[in-house]
Amino acid sequence: MTTTELTGRSLRVESCSRTYTTPGGVSIKALDEVSVGFPAGSVTALCGPSGSGKSTLLHLLGGMDRPDAGSIWADDDELTAMSTSQLVGYRRTVGFVFQSFALLPALTARDNVMLPVLPYRSGKQDLSRAAALLADVGLEGREDAVPSQLSGGQRQRVAIARALMGDPRLLVADEPTGNLDSATGTEIVDLLFELRATRGLTIVIGTHDEALAGRCDTTVRLHDGRVA
Numbered sequence: 001m002t003t004t005e006l007t008g009r010s011l012r013v014e015s016c017s018r019t020y021t022t023p024g025g026v027s028i029k030a031l032d033e034v035s036v037g038f039p040a041g042s043v044t045a046l047c048g049p050s051g052s053g054k055s056t057l058l059h060l061l062g063g064m065d066r067p068d069a070g071s072i073w074a075d076d077d078e079l080t081a082m083s084t085s086q087l088v089g090y091r092r093t094v095g096f097v098f099q100s101f102a103l104l105p106a107l108t109a110r111d112n113v114m115l116p117v118l119p120y121r122s123g124k125q126d127l128s129r130a131a132a133l134l135a136d137v138g139l140e141g142r143e144d145a146v147p148s149q150l151s152g153g154q155r156q157r158v159a160i161a162r163a164l165m166g167d168p169r170l171l172v173a174d175e176p177t178g179n180l181d182s183a184t185g186t187e188i189v190d191l192l193f194e195l196r197a198t199r200g201l202t203i204v205i206g207t208h209d210e211a212l213a214g215r216c217d218t219t220v221r222l223h224d225g226r227v228a
């Protein structure tokens with residue numbers, strides 16, 4: 001991998017609340033006046049019991065959702081002041097990694113990595129970029145494999161390569177080791193740390209895994225939608 005001069009995004013969440021309303025009309029306060037910062041280039045574990053608001057906060061950081069109250073800043077950009085199209089633009093600069101990998105089963109590893117750019121363009125440059133990213137995550141030579149031909153850890157590597165396709169400066173990972181055995185999970189976390197070092201990414205990881213949390217620079221604990 002080549003070392004770049006890029007630094008990750010610095011994020012600031014100020015007094016953010018998010019309430020969901022179920023189809024039956026019940027209100028659920030998933031986040032309750034949460035304030036927390038994520039320094040540029042840091043790796044933070046977001047921990048807390050099931051239902052404590054981890055995924056909700058990750059979605060807000062990634063611009064996939066908006067809080068009902070409060071503000072969110074990525075460097076000097078205020079997400080909460082953006083128009084919908086500006087927020088879509090911001091979202092394209094964030095890499096997402098999920099527990100379920102979210103790969104399309106009929107597509108090869110290379111085409112899965114290229115998914116983020118397929119709606120816009122997909123020339124020779126993108127093909128070679130996808131191959132280079134697959135090599136960066138340790139999958140050189142497996143570009144033409146479909147997900148069913150890959151192990152869980154390899155599928156997660158494809159998903160991480162895809163998350164890097166837009167050259168993000170923030171990587172949001174929701175339970176990235178949740179579907180992996182502990183040895184494979186450790187390898188995936190090693191890879192995330194390597195990417196932080198080589199790409200200067202800011203990384204926020206939602207996890208139940210205390211061993212993973214122990215390796216991160218900081219742990220933020222949520223409980224009932226509040227920072228514990």
Ligand SMILES: Nc1ncnc2c1ncn2[C@@H]1O[C@H](COP(=O)(O)OP(=O)(O)OP(=O)(O)O)[C@@H](O)[C@H]1O
Binds near residue numbers: 055
């Ligand atoms: N779309 C939704 N509609 C209604 N309620 C929701 C929705 N998404 C989440 N919630 C509720 O908001 C709260 C926080 O959910 P969230 O998914 O953020 O928790 P989590 O910490 O990620 O949990 P887990 O560890 O199980 O993934 C929960 O009570 C959940 O049921």
Ligand SMILES: [Mg+2]
Binds near residue numbers: 054056174206
């Ligand atoms: Mg969750």
